Amino acid sequence: MQKRFVTIWFRYLLTDWLAVKRPALQNIPFVFAVKDHSRLIITAANKLAEAQGVTCGMAVADAKAIIIDLHVIDDMPEKAAKLLKALGEWCIRYTPIIAVDLPDGLILDVSGCAHLWGGERAYLKEIVIRLKSKGYDVRAAMADTVGAAWAISRFGQVTPIIETNEHTTALLSLPPAALRLEPAILQRLRKLGLTSINSFISMPRSVLRRRFGDSFLLRLGQALGLEDEPIIPLRPIQPYEERLPCLEPICTATGIEIAINKLLEVLCQRLKQEGKGLRTAILKCYRIDGKIVAVDIGTNRASYHIPHLFKLFELKIATIEPALGIELFTLEAPKVEDVDPVQEALWAGKPGLDDLNIAELLDRLAGKVGAGAIHRYLPDEHYWPERSVKLAHSLQQKTAINWSNDKPRPTQLLAKPELIEVTAPIPDYPPMLFIYKGIRHQIKKRMGRSASNGNGG
């Protein structure tokens, strides 16, 4: 089957993206600049700036001489790659094979896709219109080879669609820069007066190799279709989700248990292969009456351990109301994390908070009584007893502060303070007795003061 490729050129990728994000920038010239030694060099200019002669590689000072109120924004080095990846993933609606072509393009392998959109012209038009409506100024071209499509999208003047086997003729009138050559080679070609591809395409290959090297011939061959050009397609991340349709509606607890087990088996298999574990999971039960019943579980540490996860769901089965029956179960894991590889212990592991059993126990407890019921305390540097502890967020959390042992602390602390009446021999002196709930308590011994007003309370 004849291969067909589309290349999309985002002429003002970064500036278009920023203009969409900040509409205030839409009608003013602005550039991205990066500091190079002591001067600012422009890395991207928007359409308005470029129309007045400001180009990439220019110093900002020179550009400001042309446009006085030029808006300069700090360069975002990794942004272009991220944007292209996101745009590429969006383009998967048009073809499954998409590669990012840094710094400003996308390559789509559209072999056998165009007829689904009613022909190549309609297909290309759809892509360009949709991208333009998102605010990106794009040029796209279609040809038999990646190289030819690239050349036409950047330099083509006549038509963006090059019919099958026509790409050689279409390339003839284009400048050598359309072949994706290195600047040094381009300069040499210009010096020799070879201003279009037509002028050197008929030269013997040995002559070209001697003058311009192997890379030149490779690029030429790729454009003409004589050499293969591999592209690395994007791989979209599959969401962690499994579905289980049922032939007959399920309305028993046993049936739900079987469904959960089956879903967990498939999901955990995948998680295990990828070295991930789930932190949260949602089970959705689609009932025949159109309602969706959802239950969710959470774990303290990433897990792909089926019996454990099943136990967590088992606690929630009672809350699932099947009504007339459930026809579809889906299980999704919105939050997954890398699992620490568990090392087989030669001897019994040291018990402690890192123990997997404890994490699983706490998951079960949290599933039944709620995560808010579980507390763990860490020391905090405060003088007041009630403020000398703080809640820990996780089982592994540690602080640099040690528990202080220098002053005696009460074994118990009342949640609410209770009223006592004290009698002291003279003011500001330790009391002799106190009355609590109508009973007189004589004070025999005393030591220090634990709480004081020194904290501003």
Place this chain on the structure above:
Amino acid sequence: MPDTKKQIISQLQEQILLLQGFKTPIGSAESIGLGEIEAAFPNGVFPVGTIHEFLSEEVEHAAASGGFIAGLLAILMQNGGACLWIGTDRKLFPPALKAFGVEPDRIIFIDVKRERDVLWAMEEALKCEGLAAVVGELREITFAQSRRLQLAVEQSKVTGFVLRNDLRKLTSTTCVARWKISPLPSELEGDMPGVGFPRWNVELLKVRNGSPGVFQLVWSAGGFVLINKPILQTQSRKAG
């Protein structure tokens, strides 16, 4: 002849203990740091991997029990183990445990609303082998409930402590020992100012296959110290 009879009786006793799950200590068993109190237990070893019951009539007793249990936890958790403290209306103040040698951050507190949930959580926790000990604060516990807890620990060998504060419905349980801890005024040498080391009056009301007694303990130098000679009571042979 009386010698052989004694021997037979001691052998039979040992067998009965084995049947009841008390293992004869191999070599030198680890001490819990209770000194002579340990002699009250069968084989002279504080039974870990079982359920202990603590009674507290008054609020002060509960505080004293908390401190005493913390002292026991220090030994149980000394190899880095974690502990669960389950209750409905917890007053225990974590930093206080440090005084008894327990790292408070290795204790996980479960504060639930209903008594039922305490029992459920306790049973689940006692089944978990990774824990050093589980403490549960309960108002009351029935025989059946205590048996469930006992069955849970038989597999996992976790030590459980049940703190009961409603003594009006004092039912028999399967717990290996029933303790009653009450505070004692501390004493200082001479006329020194301040408060001395904490002291407890420890009453071992029931010990399965052991000999109950009353002891006075003081916490000093990071361990329990017996104040006077224990008064051993006559062994009660009542079941439960």
